[in-house]
Amino acid sequence: MRKSLTMLAGALAALCLGAGPAAAEGPTAAEGPVCGGRAAPATHSAPRPAQTRGDIVDVARSAGQFNTLLAAAQAAGLVEALRGEGPLTVFAPTDAAFAALPHGTIERLLRPESREELRALLAYHVVAGRVASDQLAGRTLAPVTLNGAILAIDGRQGVTVNEATVIAADVAADNGVIHVIDAVLAPF
Secondary structure, three states: OHHHHHHOOOOOOOOOOOOOOOHHOOOOOOOOEEEEOOOOOOOOOOOOOOOOOOOOHHHHHHOOOOOOHHHHHHHHOOOHHHHHOOOEEEEEHHHHHHOOOOOHHHHHHOHHHHHHHHHHHHHEEEOOOOOHHHHHHHEOOOOOOOOOEEEEEEEOOOOOOOOOOEEEEEEOOOEEEEEEEEEOOOOO
């Protein structure tokens, strides 16, 4: 597998809950990503355009509304993984979504002793593969995130991810896609 995906898998392998041999071997083309022994829906990669937009980190930084998410990725040691070749789909909470968390939560998660909890939280916002809004429209999906948990995506009336609403879809990056959400997803 490509170096960047291997790096991402290595960085997040410890986060796969109950991962067995199937997770270590990787998915077949028909299954889609596997984590925790469960197959996620297969996704299709769109061809890359000739014009460079930047990777997920660059695109998030230029948007100006993901400063907390980027600081958390830095503290968790996941920035390089998000810069990898991908493709990845990131359900990205805005700074306002992080600010809505209970008082002190962000500060606690950014402490070195909370690094694994922070990694699990951030990995819950990422799905391997490119999941575009046209794949979500009118459907419900249950993809496996990079921490091995399952998201509940409902695209029948707008798009929700668990209890969060997608407020901007298909923000393109060279290594994936960002869907902006209005709440932080909690895997625990």
